[in-house]
Amino acid sequence: xxxxxxxxxxxxxxxxxxxxxxxxxxxxxxxxxxxxxxxxxxxxxxxxxxxxxxxxxxxxxxxxxxxxxxxxxxxxxxxxxxxxxxxxxxxxxxxxxxxxxxxxxxxxxxxxxxxxxxxxxxxxxxxxxxxxxxxxxxxxxxxxxxxxxxxxxxxxxxxxxxxxxxxxxxxxxxxxxxxxxxxxxxxxxxxxxxxxxxxxxxxxxxxxxxxxxxxxxxxxxxxxxxxxxxxxxxxxxxxxxxxxxxxxxxxxxxxxxxxxxxxxxxxxxxxxxxxxxxxxxxxxxxxxxxxxxxxxxxxxxxxxxxxxxxxxxxxxxxxxxxxxxxxx
Amino acid sequence: xxxxxxxxxxxxxxxxxxxxxxxxxxxxxxxxxxxxxxxxxxxxxxxxxxxxxxxxxxxxxxxxxxxxxxxxxxxxxxxxxxxxxxxxxxxxxxxxxxxxxxxxxxxxxxxxxxxxxxxxxxxxxxxxxxxxxxxxxxxxxxxxxxxxxxxxxxxxxxxxxxxxxxxxxxxxxxxxxxxxxxxxxxxxxxxxxxxxxxxxxxxxxxxxxxxxxxxxxxxxxxxxxxxxxxxxxxxxxxxxxxxxxxxxxxxxxxxxxxxxxxxxxxxxxxxxxxxxxxxxxxxxxxxxxxxxxxxxxxxxxxxxxxxxxxxxxxxxxxxxxxxxxxxxxxxxxxxx
Numbered sequence: 032x033x034x035x036x037x038x039x040x041x042x043x044x045x046x047x048x049x050x051x052x053x054x055x056x057x058x059x060x061x062x063x064x065x066x067x068x069x070x071x072x073x074x075x076x077x078x079x080x081x082x083x084x085x086x087x088x089x090x091x092x093x094x095x096x097x098x099x100x101x102x103x104x105x106x107x108x109x110x111x112x113x114x115x116x117x118x119x120x121x122x123x124x125x126x127x128x129x130x131x132x133x134x135x136x137x138x139x140x141x142x143x144x145x146x147x148x149x150x151x152x153x154x155x156x157x158x159x160x161x162x163x164x165x166x167x168x169x170x171x172x173x174x175x176x177x178x179x180x181x182x183x184x185x186x187x188x189x190x191x192x193x194x195x196x197x198x199x200x201x202x203x204x205x206x207x208x209x210x211x212x213x214x215x216x217x218x219x220x221x222x223x224x225x226x227x228x229x230x231x232x233x234x235x236x237x238x239x240x241x242x243x244x245x246x247x248x249x250x251x252x253x254x255x256x257x258x259x260x261x262x263x264x265x266x267x268x269x270x271x272x273x274x275x276x277x278x279x280x281x282x283x284x285x286x287x288x289x290x291x292x293x294x295x296x297x298x299x300x301x302x303x304x305x306x307x308x309x310x311x312x313x314x315x316x317x318x319x320x321x322x323x324x325x326x327x328x329x330x331x332x333x334x335x336x337x338x339x340x341x342x343x344x345x346x347x348x349x350x351x352x353x354x355x356x357x358x359x
Numbered sequence: 360x361x362x363x364x365x366x367x368x369x370x371x372x373x374x375x376x377x378x379x380x381x382x383x384x385x386x387x388x389x390x391x392x393x394x395x396x397x398x399x400x401x402x403x404x405x406x407x408x409x410x411x412x413x414x415x416x417x418x419x420x421x422x423x424x425x426x427x428x429x430x431x432x433x434x435x436x437x438x439x440x441x442x443x444x445x446x447x448x449x450x451x452x453x454x455x456x457x458x459x460x461x462x463x464x465x466x467x468x469x470x471x472x473x474x475x476x477x478x479x480x481x482x483x484x485x486x487x488x489x490x491x492x493x494x495x496x497x498x499x500x501x502x503x504x505x506x507x508x509x510x511x512x513x514x515x516x517x518x519x520x521x522x523x524x525x526x527x528x529x530x531x532x533x534x535x536x537x538x539x540x541x542x543x544x545x546x547x548x549x550x551x552x553x554x555x556x557x558x559x560x561x562x563x564x565x566x567x568x569x570x571x572x573x574x575x576x577x578x579x580x581x582x583x584x585x586x587x588x589x590x591x592x593x594x595x596x597x598x599x600x601x602x603x604x605x606x607x608x609x610x611x612x613x614x615x616x617x618x619x620x621x622x623x624x625x626x627x628x629x630x631x632x633x634x635x636x637x638x639x640x641x642x643x644x645x646x647x648x649x650x651x652x653x654x655x656x657x658x659x660x661x662x663x664x665x666x667x668x669x670x671x672x673x674x675x676x677x678x679x680x681x682x683x684x685x686x687x688x689x690x691x692x693x694x695x
Contacts, residue, residue: 100488
């Protein structure tokens with residue numbers, strides 16, 4: 032099968048949906064002429080013109096607010112807020128409006144929009160261009176939160192996101208944009224809310240999302256040489272959360288490690304741990320381990336960023352802890 | 360010819376009736392709240408009726424109104440009945456979102472009312488997005504966006520108006536300057552001379568006018584609507600008015616301000632003003648005024664009766680409408 036990058040896969044999803052449905056349009060800062068600061072929307076202005084690929088003022092609140100309003104009038108906006116950190120500015124439009132409109136209208140209207148954003152450290156761009164924000168949004172009923180880890184998922188999930196009638200937060204990891212992977216040329220969708228078992232294993236379950244899926248798979252390969260068989264689950268979306276796949280795995284392995292790039296404290300891993308503790312406690316042979324960033328802002332500079340972002344070694348260490356320990 | 364001069368007698372009487380109905384609705388819910396009969400805390404628009412009526416009379420059904428806290432009349436004129444609104448005030452299953460939303464936030468897609476916002480000023484960017492949709496769809500419908508002087512101090516005012524100006528969107532911004540942001544008077548939250556001049560910074564006209572004069576509002580809005588429909592972009596209308604009640608019914612009207620100020624503004628009350636004008640022109644008679652008052656009182660009584668007799672929502676209503684059902688086209692695609 033042909034291979035394309037994560038960036039190209041997202042662009043292909045946008046292009047296919049825009050060709051199919053003229054209600055779909057893109058708006059955001061520098062998405063048109065500049066093709067997006069991560070070049071995701073490059074070439075779309077030439078194909079679709081300035082009314083469907085719209086460069087906006089530097090106004091995140093207006094970008095997302097306008098996407099909400101346009102979605103109510105029958106359009107299917109795909110808004111980009113560039114860096115996920117900037118979501119803080121658009122938070123009100125997302126949390127108080129997009130998320131609640133279906134409910135507050137008694138189901139009469141909904142806000143079918145997608146908000147794309149680039150998250151994650153790795154690129155050393157300081158504290159305001161590197162955060163993993165999914166947990167900020169995960170406590171808001173009405174939102175759907177998607178975090179693709181591969182080109183295949185990026186395309187299939189974005190096409191599904193554009194077609195659902197609900198507001199979707201689409202989190203793209205900056206370090207994944209250049210990642211290659213197999214993507215079919217025929218149309219397909221990846222259902223939102225279904226996790227994927229990326230690797231089967233018997234001794235421990237590693238639940239990961241976004242960039243951390245690859246780190247977890249690296250860790251699993253290393254652990255195999257130590258005789259530890261790790262099952263790796265890619266959540267793909269944290270809202271909805273595919274509890275069934277997680278629970279089935281933990282019931283088999285008896286041990287759980289949860290990995291995300293956001294800080295451990297208050298991070299979504301706590302929710303996954305709570306679900307397992309609540310519904311599969313009797314299957315656990317060791318305390319649940321969580322791997323994530325420390326309780327600090329994202330720093331700047333290679334030494335500190337490397338110390339901040341969870342690494343393969345951190346995951347391996349957490350797995351080893353589960354293998355040694357037993358539940359008292 | 361002025362737009363006002365094209366209003367027939369029946370239009371003038373109807374506009375007067377809408378103002379009387381708005382006032383009566385607000386007075387009734389304040390009274391009901393005062394004796395603990397209703398769930399929704401009123402944020403009364405008494406004194407500001409001319410703005411919603413002047414702005415919304417003669418809008419198309421497809422034109423979208425974005426309400427503010429104090430635009431009861433806009434909801435009524437656009438077609439959300441007094442019954443449904445009153446049921447909402449009572450949080451009944453026949454009210455807004457079947458009891459899940461206050462009438463401050465209620466919308467109605469069939470009537471062309473966007474959902475209002477409890478986040479003051481946030482509705483501006485949403486209204487702008489609706490106008491963007493009309494432009495992209497090449498429709499000549501327009502959006503009328505209401506907000507107050509408090510909202511004009513939010514960042515969303517700037518982001519929304521700049522966005523609308525850049526894209527020349529079909530929207531009319533109606534700033535109801537009632538002199539207060541909640542309890543804080545204009546003198547303490549605004550150092551400028553007027554809000555209308557801000558429009559210059561966004562590249563479209565801004566006009567300050569007497570918001571207690573229904574004809575001034577109607578004339579200015581119709582002019583702005585014509586510009587918007589013709590693709591000539593937005594207008595900001597600063598309608599100067601005054602709020603008789605307190606921010607909400609938790610406090611009496613005289614709280615945090617000089618009661619003499621209220622009395623001074625009563626002399627400019629938009630309803631007696633329109634009544635005097637129409638009486639002088641021979642359009643309204645004492646009999647007709649009385650008939651309108653009687654009909655309006657009966658309509659409000661009927662709305663209250665409807666609301667009181669309506670069922671409360673079942674508790675499982677809580678769990679409904681969090682997510683929209685999945686798009687039919689996606690379901691079909693997946694099967695194929």
